[in-house]
Amino acid sequence: MVPDANATAARLKRPSWRDPRLLVGVLLVLVSVAGVIYLVGSADRTTEVYAAREGIGVGERLTQENVVRAKVRLGDTEQHYITVESGLPQGVVAMQRIAKDQLVPRASLGEVDELDRKPVALNIEQTLPSQAVAGARVDVWVAQPDAKNGFSEPKLILPGAEIAEVASGSTALGSSKSTVLMVLVDDKQMPALLGAQANEAKISVVWNPGGAK
Template sequence: MSVSTPATGVRLKKPSWKDPRLLVGVLLVLASVVGVIALVGSADQTTDVYSARDGIGVGEKLTPDNVNRVKVRLGDVEDHYVTVESGLPEETVAVQRIGKDQLLPRESLGKVDALNRKPVALTIEEALPVQAVAGTRVDVWVALPDARSGFSEPKLLLPGAEIAQLTPGSSALGSSKFTVLMILVGDGQMPALLGAQANKAKISAVWNPGGGS
C-alpha cells in the first residue's frame, strides 16, 4: 500500500507596490480619470460674446444699446466673432446686416469708409409680401417715360437689392397708400437709379425670395 502525501497548498503572495503589473494598472486608471475630466471641462467651456439685440442695419454703429452679452461654445471659430473680452470695436459700423440675436461676425464689421453700398429711398405703390422685411431682397424694375406720355417697357435695373428698411405711408387724405422702401445700392449702380428717379420713371420692386443678385 502506498501512502499518499498531502498536497501542499499554493501560498498566494501579497501584492507588492513594486509589482510592474499593478503599477501599469494604476497608471491606466489615472489616465482614464484625467481624460474624462479634461473632456468634461472642454465641453463646458463657454465664451462671452456679443449678439445683435434687435438687428443691426448696414451703416449702423455698434453701441452697448444695440447688443446683448451671451455665453456660447465657439471652439475653434472664436476668432471669427466679437468677444466681450476684446470689447466693442470703436467707430465701427455694420457693413452687412446682422439679424436679431445673431452673433457679431468680425467680417460683417468695418469703418464707415468701407461701406460699398448706401441706402436710397424708393416710393412704391405695389404691395410687398409680409416676408419682405429688412435683410431680404427685391428686384428693382424701371420704366422710363416715353414720348407718348406713357412709359417704356420695364427693365431690370437692380437684381437682388437688399432691403434696409420699409416704412408704410399714405396720402394726406388717406386715399392712396404707398411704401417707402430703403434699399442698399452700390456706387456703380447709383447713377442709373438716381437718373431714373430724376426722369420721373416708374419704379417697381418685386420681392426676390431667392435673395441672389
C-alpha cells in the same frame, strides 16, 4: 518533480506599491480619468458673446444699446465671433445686416471706407409682399416716362437689391399711403437709379427669393 515551495510562495505574494506593473496601472487609470474630466469640461464650456438686440443694419456701429450678451457653446468657432471678454470693437460698422438675436460675426464688420453699398430711399406705391422685410432681396424695375404711352417698358436696373429698412410713407400730395424702401446700392448702380428718380420714372420692386446673383 516536487514543486519548489519558495517559488510558489513568490507567486502568491501580494504585490507591493513599489511593483512597477502596479504603478503603471494606477498611472493609466489616472490619465484616463483626467481625460474624461477634460472632455466633459470642454463640452460644457460656454462663451459669452454679443448678439444683435433688434437687428443691426449695414453701416450701423456696434454699441451697448444694439447688442445683448448671450452664453453659447462655440468650441473651435469662437474666434469667428465678438466675445464679451474681447469687448466691442471700435471704429467698425456692419458690412451686412445682422438679424435680431444673431451672433455678431467678425466677418460682418469692417471700416466705414470699406462700405461698397449705400442706402437709397424708394417710394413705392404698390402693395409689397410680406416677405419684403429688412434683409430680404428685391429686384428693382424702372419704367421711364414716355410721351406716347405714359411710361416705357420696364427694365431691370437693380437685381437682388438688399432691403435695409421698410417704413411707411405718403405720396407727394399726401393723398395716399406708400411704402419707403431703403435699398442698398453700390456706386456703379447708383447713377441709373438716381437718374430714374430725377426723371420721375415709375419704380417697382419684385421680391427676389433667390437673393443676389
